[in-house]
Amino acid sequence: xxxxxxxxxxxxxxxxxxxxxxxxxxxxxxxxxxxxxxxxxxxxxxxxxxxxxxxxxxxxxxxxxxxxxxxxxxxxxxxxxxxxxxxxxxxx
Numbered sequence: 001x002x003x004x005x006x007x008x009x010x011x012x013x014x015x016x017x018x019x020x021x022x023x024x025x026x027x028x029x030x031x032x033x034x035x036x037x038x039x040x041x042x043x044x045x046x047x048x049x050x051x052x053x054x055x056x057x058x059x060x061x062x063x064x065x066x067x068x069x070x071x072x073x074x075x076x077x078x079x080x081x082x083x084x085x086x087x088x089x090x091x092x
Contacts, residue, residue, distance in 0.1 A: 007054035008073045010089060017078055017087050018057060021045050027062060030070065031077035038076060041068060 021028055022045040030041040046067065047058040055072040078087040 004054075004071075007071070009055065010072045010075060014075070014078065014087060014089060015048075015055075015072070017080075018045055018048060018072075021078075021080070022048060022057075026083075027081040028059075029077075029079035029081055030059060030075060031079070032070065032074045033076055034074075041070065042081075043068075 020026070025044050027042070027044055030043075032039050032041065041059055041061065042063075043059040043061040045057050046060045049056050049058075056069050057072060058067055058069050060067050076089055079085070080087070
């Protein structure tokens with residue numbers, strides 16, 4: 001089999017956090033599963049979308065302004081940098 005693993009939806013509450021952050025322009029630290037490890041992306045959500053049975057966000061990196069697309073089921077944690085709140089993935 002080629003391609004990515006089947007998409008596993010994130011919880012509605014975690015999606016709500018992303019929507020609110022996008023509307024408010026909240027700076028976030030996104031902690032992602034990356035192969036056998038983890039990586040962090042610092043930035044602001046500029047878009048949320050779905051296609052081909054999966055959901056994605058586009059994040060604009062702080063500093064460089066570089067845009068990255070992230071599949072939502074790669075999220076392990078969302079850290080609200082302004083409020084210092086941590087939201088963890090709680091799969092359904």
